[in-house]
Amino acid sequence: CILGTHHEKGAQTFWSVVNRLPLSGNAVLCWKFCHVFHKLLRDGHSNVLKDSVRYKNELSDMSRMWGHLNEGYGQLCSIYLKLLRTKMEFHTKNPRFPGNLQMSDRQLDEAGENDVNNFFQLTVEMFDYLECELNLFQTVFSSLDMSRSVSVTAAGQCRLAPLIQVILDCSHLYDYTVKLLFKLHSCLPADTLQGHRDRFLEQFRKLKDLFYRSSNLQYFKRLIQIPQLPENPPNFLRASALSEHISPVVVIPAEASSPDSEPITDLVEMDAASQSLFDNKFDDIFGSSFSCDPFNFNSQNGMSKDDKDRLIEQLYGEITALKEGLENFKAEVGDNQVGRMRPTGSAGELEAELAEQQHLKQQAQDESEFLRAELEELKKQREDTEKAQRSLTEIERRAQANEQRYSKLKEKYSELVQNHADLLRKNAEVTKQITVARQAHGDVEREKKELEDSFQRVSEQAQRKSQEQAEVLETLKRELATSRQELQVLQGTLESSTQAGAEQSTRIASLEQERDRLSQAAEQHREEMAALQAELQQLQDMLSHEQESSRTELEMLQTQLRDKESTEQALQQLLAKEQLSLLQGTTHEAKRIVQDALARMEDPAHISCTGSADCLLSQTLAASECAERLQDAHSKYLLDGAAMGSLLPCLALFAHLVSNTLLQGSATSHVAPVEPADRLLELCKQCGSEAVSYLSALQDPGTVASADLSLVTACLGQISAIGEELRPRGLDIKQEELGDLVDKEMAATAAAIETASARIEEMLSKARAGDTGVKLEVNERILGSCTGLMQAIHVLVLASKDLQREIVESGRGAASPKEFYAKNSRWTEGLISASKAVGWGATVMVDAADLVVQGKGTFEELMVCSREIAASTAQLVAASKVKADKDSANLCKLQQASRGVSQATASVVASTKAGKSQVEEKDSMDFSSMTLTQIKRQEMDSQVRVLELENQLQKERQKLGELRKKHYELAGVAEGWEEDGEW
The missing domain is CATH 1.20.5 (Single alpha-helices involved in coiled-coils or other helix-helix interfaces)
Structure with missing residues (x-):
């Protein structure tokens, strides 16, 4: 199916076949359909989802229908269909996610479009998706009997096979949920995401438990490697915890065969006859070559109009041919009916041929209806195509207008989203500022050091600038001296040249301007130096202010720290009080349970209760083990008060087990000899008193450390010793004689059954010869049912022999049968006792039947004997199958024979009751001749x-x-x- 969807780029063929399957009438078929459809959604072509969305409402209706069936696969199918609907809705809303959910981190970021709102909504949808997966997981596990190896049976594997797809989905959903929650915690406050964290924690625990239980099943070990989740859930409040997260990876071995190959085979080969009929119809419509290549279909929407017309004409021609064939068939049927009226010796053959012709007629009518439906569907598709072409132009025009409106709305929405994101960022910044305030002291110290460094740098910079100003002044002075020298030279040369004088005058003016400019530059440097000195003073003032504020904030933080320490101390004291109160309440309740058991021992209504020594020993052993655990928990609690959690459950269980031991000991003393009974009863009372004393010591805070459980343990040991004395002992039979004795008893039982059957046949012959009327009818019915009971017992004895022979052969190994019987002496003695009981019961029942037939016995005696022999055969069945293999064929025969004995016993009782009622009808009293006084007298009597x-x-x-x-x-x-x- 997966290859077919990729070949035809869709799932139209798949749904055309599924629509003809009886999914609403067969729960197993619906379950296997869900499995196949799940695999198609995961691994099939991307168009499978588009082709399947139209059937979403049908799947919902089917889910509601199967939800009313609480047995079998009903609830499983309902929950699986809900999961498939959720999966389709998720992928429809989030088309970036592929069916198999495999994405990289970059693709996951693109799926959310880097918008915190989209990430928030996507996380909620993933929670819903994962919740459906976990519901199916838990429902499948709860429907299986996990006490047996269900994963190796066909029924168990049928239910477990779809869980492989569920495991693959859950591993990806868990990984993406963790990454999205870390991303949301980096953008939103922790309080806003409290609901997300609670829901994730609940799903984490369920998924971890289900992964662990699945990894222990033999069925999954050879098909898939299931990852194990970490011991503790991720801490989303710590951003660095994301680096510790390891994505769970599910590994499917390449050499492993497909786990759902058998279920799919069953799905396809459920009914060979119906499949053959479907193939014949398919070949008649589309041709044999079409059925040979099932993935060579042309999409109906893509067929040309001429192809549809040709197909319609072809279907019309085939319908006409079928009508002609139907008329010919009717004519043949008429001829056959005329020929059947002739007195020939082939009436049976004609009837068979008529039935076959009627079957062919029905088949032809079905094919005609199928072709007519196909023709109507093609006509509707052609009309829909023409309507779609006419409305295409109008849709395009509306699409352009809608696109313009959409662009405007998208711009407005982008602005709103940006504003919302800015508000969320501001909120996150405020939250971060609160966290930063807690680190203020360290930051202030660092800022202080930085300000000192800055001050040092500013001082050095001021010194450098001062040196530079001095150097500039020196340069100016040197230039001024040079200018004066040059002026003197020019004045000396002024007299030698009048023309050069004017030039020298001009040069002097320019030099004076340059001197003024240099003077202004020097003044500007002086102003800059003053500004730097003012800035230095301002930095020094700021440094002193920051030091003062840091000192104040440090004092405030120290005050808050002292307040928190005092609050924590008060909470610890409150917790200690609550723990002590809880211990006292639990101890008081436990003491009340033990005191109630002591009171019930003195209750006269309890005197009629009896018990066995074996039950007493089992209760005493459980109470002793619980006492040891309680002593360990008590010691741990004394060392560490936080170990209260392990002490309280042990206290409750200890109280219940001790009370049960006391009541069981009292009940056992009622059937024991006088001396052991008195000692047992006295020890039970002493044990109860010591238990109450121990619990009272635990209840008092001053005596918790000195509470001692050794006296209770000693009393339980003495009770166990008396229980061992009261257990019954076995017979003194030599073990080497057990094997021969079993064979002798079984042979004697078979002989007794045969003798009883022969006596019943003899009595039946005598009754038929000597009795008449109602008595003969009653005796025949009773003796006939007794004969049936003897035959059923004979079959059961033979089946028991076969089963015992199989048990001995399979369990003795290299030893002889006698050694096996001797080794299992208790089982052998049980067989001997059961065989004796069966033989004795058969003899007694035959004697009772003989007396009833002779008129000397009672019907009640015969019913009691029949029930007694049924009980003896039940004992023989129990003794035989206690060591048998549960899959043994001889065990099945023995159980069937046991049910036959039960039915035969019921028949004997019913026959006896019916005979008794017939006989008593003859003896009905006649009150017509009695007076009022006589009737009153009879009434009093x-x-x-x-x-x-x-x-x-x-x-x-x-x-x-x-x-x-x-x-x-x-x-x-x-x-x-x-x-x-x-x-």
Whole structure:
């Protein structure tokens, strides 16, 4: 599909095929469609998005429809469709982002057009996008049973395959979100972005957990390398943290096969018959060469008008041919109906041929409807094309006017955006000034040093200028002396030449002017020197003022620092008080739980509760382990008060486990011998009292350090020792005899079943020979259901033998079967006990049926026997499959046989009840001849009988409870419940 979109530069063919799929009726098909469409949006041609936007409303409707189905793939499809709609909307709003979201940092800056508003909105859209991805991630994981290896099953891989595309999207979205948030924090105040940071932190935790869980699945390990996010989220308030950010990179090995190849194959090959019919229709319409090259399509919008006319004429011709073929087919059907009326021996063949012809007729009608629909669609497309050409000119004219208005609006919008950006910059500058004020002291010191350096430089510059002025004055003096000498020479030569005198006079005038100019320059230099001295004085005054302000600001900062230290000390004291209050409240609640358990032990209603030693041992072990953890947490808390977080959970769990241990110990003492029961009950009370004392010591601040948990731990150890004494022991059977004994018991059970079946057949023969009427009907029904039960038990015994043989062969290794049975003695003893129970139950049920048929027994006795033998077979099934492989075929047969026994037992009970009701109908009483007094007398006698029977029923129930308790104890001994094994 991906290559096809690049070949035809769009997804029109893809959607033409998808529109014919039953996506609203098959959840698995819809799930696989979402996977394929996701890959097309990521890796397909850029026009896939444009061709798919028109179906966005259909995807939303389908998502709402699947959202009503809470089982199976319903919710998965609903959430996946929402994700695809969000992805299309995101890429439509942000066309610079490619489908696979791979961009460089420069392209990311260009996507936001270097505008903080665009970056702000883009970050919100990325949060929404990532939220949809995480929702799909969590929904898929919550739909899987993570306690099993779901990633190696076909059903699990079908759900996990689309998550590869989700992981690729999430890695890019997380990277871009981090970079955009750093950019926003550099332009906007931290308070403005508090919502962004909270939302990012929540998504960071979810994404980190999902990446970690995905990396542990075997399915992803061979297909994709999932990155691990850092332990802590980035600190956006520190700009330098951006250099510590490492972009997560997802690596897909080149040699790995496509993870969704099987799902796509299933998508394409779901129904071979429907696919073949679709291919035939496709070839009939477009030709066989067209179907051989599926990516050689011409766009319908790009076809010329002559091509459309030719295609319409071709379709008309094919419709006419199909109509003629349909008429011929009707004629053939008529001939076949006439021929069928002839008395020939081929009626079956004609019916088959008629059915085939009807099928072909239906197929031809479907093809005709399909071609008619295609013709109507082509006509509509031609009309739409003509309308589009007519409106093109009007649209171009409107586009020019809209473009002019758009340019004006764009200029106005640019001005508004610039003003907004200036305001944001000013706001950021004010925030930065507040931060800079905290560094004022260091800056003042630096400025002081700089002013001193500047003062030194100004002094040196003034000295240099003074030296230069002195040198200029010396030069002027030398020039003046030279001028005077020259004047004297000129005056001496004045008398020798009158003509040169005038020239000398002119030269003297110019020299005088030059002298005046030099005098003015000297005056100007003197003024500049005075200005420099004034500037030097001003700098000295400024330096003293800055020193004074720096001193004042330093004192103010020191005052604020002292205030903050006092505030921090007060908060620490408040925190210590809150921690102590929390510890006292938790300790008080824990003490109340233990005291409640002690009170319930004294409650008369608790005397009827019983428990086993094994449950007591498990509760005691859990309480001992929790006590050790509590002791460690207590020690850490004494060293560091900040370790309160680990102490409080241990306190709550310790209270619950100790209370459960006390109640379980009290219940176990009710079924134990007198002496161990008294000791156990006394230890439970002592343990509860020590636990209350320990919790009271923790509650008091003065005795927290001296609280000791060793007495509670010692009591728990003594309770555990008594529990070990109360556990039942196994039978004294030689281990080397266990293997032979299992075979003998199974053989004896099979023989007992066969004997019982034979006796039931014999009783049925006697009943048919000696009984009539209702009695014969009742006896036949009861004995028939008993025969079915015996057959089901026989099948179960055979399946149990096969499963046991498989267990022994797979688990014994190089050892013999007898050694395997001896090694697993407790399991072997369970098999022996279950086999005996099945054989005994079959014999007792046959005896009860015999008595019922003879009229000497009761129907209730037969129902109880049938239920008892069903319970015995359930025990045999449990004993057989405890060591079996869950994927074993023999185990499946055994479970099926067990269900057959349950159904046969229900049939026996139903037959017995029906027979009982038939017999009791014959014995209905006649009250027509009785007087009012006789009826009243009978009523009183019936009430007395009811009370007597209720009393007997209560006594029998108590007797049944005692019998079951004794049976439980004897069964524990008979089936080898010991410490060193596990049944």
